Structure formats: structure tokens, C-alpha cells
Amino acid sequence: MTARPGNDPYRITNMEKRQTPARHPGDAPAAGTCDFDRPIDRRGTNSVKYDTLAEHFGRGDLLPMWVADMDFETPDFIVGALRRRLEHPLYGYTAEPADYRPAITDWIRTHHGWEVRGEWIAYIPGIVKGIGLVIDRFVGKDEKVIIQPPVYHPFRLVPEGNGRQVVLNPLREHPGGGYSMDFDQLARVADDRCRLLLLSNPHNPGGIVWDPETLRRLAAFCDERGILVVSDEIHCDMALWDNRHTPFASVSEAAARCSITFGAPTKTFNIAGIVSSYAIVPDETLRNRFFSWLAANELDAPNLFAPIATVAAFREGEAWRRQMLRYVEGNVELVIGFCAEHLPAIRPLRPQASFLVWLDCRGLGLRHEELQRLFIDEARLALNDGALFGREGEGFMRLNVGAPRAVVREALERLRDAVARTVK
Template sequence: MKYNFDEVIDRRNTSCVKFDAVSERLGRNDFIPLWVADMDFLSPPCVIEALKKRVEHGIFGYTFPSPEYYRSIIDWLKKRHHLTVKKEYLTFVPGIVKGIAFAIDEFTEKGDKVIIQPPVYHPFRIVTEGLERQVVNNPLALENGRYRMDIDGLKKAVAENDCKVLILCNPHNPGGRIWSSEELAIIAEICYDKDILVISDEIHADLALPGYHHTPFVSVSEKAAQNSITFMAPSKTFNIAGIVSSFAVIPNIDIRKRYVGYLEKRELNQGDLFAYTAAQAAYEGGEEWLDELLKYIKGNIDFVSDFLATHIPQIKPMVPEASFLVWLDCRGLELSQKELVSLFRDKAHLVLNDGTMFGKEGEGFMRMNVGSPRAIIEKALINLKNAVNE
């Protein structure tokens, strides 16, 4: 490989949530952190060089998104996802979770109902409840170690509740599923006919692993395009989560006017110069780096799968189709969730995400971030093997 993903870089004492917040929250710092969803790899050289060049200019005044910034997004979506968008479809948002919150705030009222599909990224629930809306759960079905959408359950939930929004996780976090165009088209049909706005979180879109291809929700049908807000970002893809550079794709002019109007009234659609610089550089020059990263991540996932099958067969990984997150089915250990968390944290000295964070459907599971050098992953698994054996 041209890029060295085996390099171990010390991230401690950089105000890094993944490392530095652990000791603050847990009172110890003897953990291998495999939780927060960013990676331990250097960002692409093209991003680092673009930021250096901008810093060396030395003046950091007011800024705006350049035509080249928009063109980099448009070209990237066309090349990587076969998605054709116009400049006017795009707007900067200061983070995808914030963007989802803004959409809920604008398109629903207090007490309105919002559908989520657990186990799923926990801010969907937290933001909805925080804005005093009601969560309607449409749990995913787990079959043969893989999630599928419960379409019959969705139809029942829609029939029994006056729902205003469905928040879609595409690709799915924590399960790593890339939803098929057929599944997405059914969602689009149901929600369009019932006037339920689809908010599609596609932050892991670019992280489809070798052999898989992400399908943007907006691309599956005209009903999907005309009844959705899609959120994307280079943050997970190029490991620049600390540089907030998300954007929304909104083809429907009426939805777009309302959403952009909400942002403009609060000056929420104005990014900083580093966000624009980093995003443009990543999309223009980061493809080779990304392709190598995905091969390395796939190698890490294979390593985890082989190690667990050989040494801890009670734990079965749900092999993801996208992202650097692995959903571990630990039910074979026959532990309570409290005992399971303690096994990882207190005995193996690992910090993973507790599966119940993603809903009660996550009981018996843990989420593992494998976006680290393989030596770190190996050490973590050895710790876990020893803890289980003890």
C-alpha cells in the first residue's frame, strides 16, 4: 500500500474524545478505546497539505463556499454513487445530528411522532425525545446473523400512528447493512403515500467495503427524491470529524426552501474556511487514499472474524457491508448486559459501545470500532480472549 495504516499514532492529550474523555468519564486510563466512531489513521495527505497551505496564508477572515467546493461534492457523488445533483440541491449543515434536529424542529411539532428502526444510532432517539417528539419504534428483524427491515411492522406502525418523519440510517449503524434499492424503494413508497418525510443519514455512504456499493435513498425513485432530506459528510470517510463539514441534499424545492430558510434565519448554513477547504481537498484528491483504507478496514474485519471464530466462538461478529464498525453478538457468553460490559471494560480493559445504547434490541451486543492499526486490534482481541478464558 502507498499509505501506512499500520502506523501507531499517539492521540492522547489532544482533547481527543476517543482517548482523553475515557479517563475523565471512567476514572482510569488503562483502556484500549474502540468506541467513538473516528479512526486512528492520519487523514489523506491532500487534506493535510490543503489545510497547511490555507494556514500559511495567515488571514482567516469571513468566508463562503466557492464554486469549486460545490463542484467537488457534485463530482464525487456522481463518480462514487452514480448520483446526479445540482448545486441548488446542496446546503452546508454544521453536523449531521444537528441537521437532523433542525429538520425535526422545522417539519414537526411538539408531540408529533417520529419513526426510527432500532437497534440504531442512538442520537436518533435522543434528539427526537429532546425536542419533545414521540419515538415510534420499527425494530429491524435479525435473521441468520443479518438485519433486514420489518416492512410489515412499518406498515402497522404507520397505520396505527400519525407519524410525520422517518429517520433512516443508510448504511446502517451499528449493523453495517447497506440497504438494497428494493428495500429503500418500499420505504419511499410507504412514506410518500402517508406524507411522512424521510430523513436519511448517509454519513457512512463512502465506506462501502470492497464488493459492496451504497445506494443513496434519494436515487431509488422519484417519490424518494421528492420526499426526503439526505445528509452526507466527508467526516467519517477521511477521518476529519473534528472539522465539521456536513451537507444536505434536497431535490424537492418546497422542502428545500423550508429547510434552508430555517438554517438561514439562524445563520446555521455558514461553514468555516477549514470546513470548506478540507471537504474540497478530500473530494478532489482523496479517492486513492480511501480505496486503500477500505482494503485495510476489510482486512481488520477479516482478522476480527477469524480471531473470534478460533479463540472466542461464543462471540459472533456481524460482518459489515459498510463502515469500520463491527456489531458483536455476545449472547453466546450467556452474561447479563451489565456483566458483559464489565467483561470488556474491567477484565479486558477495552472500551466498546454498550449494545443497549442503540435500543433494547441491542441487549447482548457490543459495538467495536476497528478503525485502528491492526496491532492495536490484535492486542485488544488478545485481552478479550484472556478475559473470557479467566
């Protein structure tokens, strides 16, 4: 990271801030803009990230950098769309808005080059819940689910909670950082009882944007063996710098034939509390089997507000999205530069997508319990423990940098001071 003028090479400069007109007290914000530096007090709103700290970490005085939602205001165009609907005094049974599916298909076409048909789409009541629904519908009690750790922990917890055996196909860690898929090991563990593979695309927690060739190879492998792929693409609209997301189902006929894709505007536009997820299934046989079951149980019926938020995000959100991504990139650069100068034993993996940074803390030489104590009791930080993502994540921590830059800086300074005090 290049040092800037002044004593503090990591201070916020005008160039780091959004390139929009200055706001003054009492001014209404310009449409589609956000002051990402502005702190938002979320305590007392039943926020999981803030109001359950004591439950999850044993103390409530921590700086929360864990749950994967951002501390930026929900965009004004989404709030405005919801407010307009709220102004009507009756919230009864509601039909799907006419622009719901076109908004999704237009967004995917323009951003990811994938031509999705409206009939391929169904609302689902959350992506983690969607995994459970797929398991219930497609995976027998004596069949198996493949995951690729270190990976988002519900990929393991949901199959196990539903009584299915989980098969591990760990990612291959590169000596200089980063990961790739281990197809040789996958061939060894994928027996004829493996029915489902859960793909994190982009990858959480590593922030990997999988390349088309890797996805094509995975699709060919799974299609040949009758393994269904659920591709969780909730972070797809958060590719950073010059990286580009590739939808799994778009890479080949085999991929389209063997896959269910899950998506949502919730991560990108910070509306996780408005469950706005959807499934995309190109293959007619798979689609009929899954969607008919969703419809029979009315699981494809969205709440009143989800389609409204989705349409507003995908029709009006591009300028805000770009501003947010540039700000997140600045936060990632801050983390990388700060660690290089002040915390060289901690190596951040530069994410190719999302606002989550995978911190390799193994250089500190601490046991798992000691690492937890360092972050929680010494630095007073709440991060996701890397071991939660599988044994391969031991010695790592997942840092959420979707926050005002001053908050990210405070977290880093707390960690620097804690390491100086306690790690010899």
C-alpha cells in the same frame, strides 16, 4: 479465514500492507498514501475517544475502540490544503469556494450514480445537529419520529431531547445474522401523527448496505403517508468488498419527493473534528422550507476550513480511500477469523460498509452488567455498549476497527484472555 505460513495465522503480512513504496526514516510520504500500521498517540489532544475515557467508563487505562473516528493519520492532501490556507495570516469572513458544490456533485455522480444539482446542497453544522434542525422545522410538538433500532443512538436521543415522541420500528434480526426492515410492523405503528423517519443508510451499527428494492418500498410507504425521511449517509463512501451504496433519494421519484439526505467526508477521510456536513434536498418545496430557515439563521454558513477539507477530500482522495478500505477489510477479516478460532461464543456480523463491527456476545450467557464488567474491568477495553442502540442491541458490543492492525489484535487478545479467566 485461510491460515498463512508460520505459527500465527493472523500475523500481518506484506500482502496485508498497502501496496506503496517502502518509507524510510526522514522520507516524506508519497502523496495520497498512509502508513496505516503506524500508531498515532492521540492522548492529550482533547480527543473524545482517548481523553474522556475516565468520564465515560470510570477508568482511563482502557484501549479505546469506541468513538467512530479512525486512528489513522488525516490524509496529507487534506492537511496540505488546510496548511496552505493557514499560511495566510488572516482568518476573516470567507465566501464558499467556487469548487465546493461541484466537488460534492462530481463525487456523488462518479461514486454513487446520482445526479445531484448544486442548488440542492446546503452546508449543515453536523449531522446530529441537522437531525435536530429538521425536527425543529418539520415535526410539531405533538408529532412523532420513527426510528429502526438497533440504530445510532442520537436517532433516539435527539427527538426525545426535543420533546418529540419516538416510535420504534425494530429491524427484523435473521437467525444466521443480519437484519432487514419490518414493513408489516411499520404499517402498524405509523399513525397520522408520524411525521419523520430517520434512516441509517448504510446502517450503524449493523454495517448494512440497504438494497434498492428495500429503499423503494420504504420511499413508497413514507411518501404515501406524508412522512419525511432523513437519510443519514455519512458512511456511504465506505462500502466494503463488492458492496455498493445506494442513495435513498435516487431510487424513485417518491424517494426524491419525501427525503432530505445528509452526507459528509468526515468518516471516510477521518476529519470528524472539521465539521463538513451537508444536506441534499431534491424536492423544491421541502428545499425552500428547509434552506430558507437555515439561511435565515446562518446555519448554512460553514466555518473557514470545512469547504477546504471537503474539496481536498473529494478531488484528491480516491487513491487514499481505496487503500484505507482494503486495510479496514483486513481488520474485519482478522476479527472474524480470530473470534471463530478463539472466541466462538462471540459472533461478529460482517459489515457491508464502515469500520464498525457489531459483535453478538449473547453466546457468552452474561447479563448486561456482567458483559460490561468483562470488557471494561477484565479486558480493559472501551467499546460501545450495544444497549445504547436500543433494547434490540442488548448482548451486543460495537467494535471500531479503524486502527492499526496491531491494536485490533491486542484488543482481541485481551478479550480472549478475559473470557478464558472469567467466563465458565
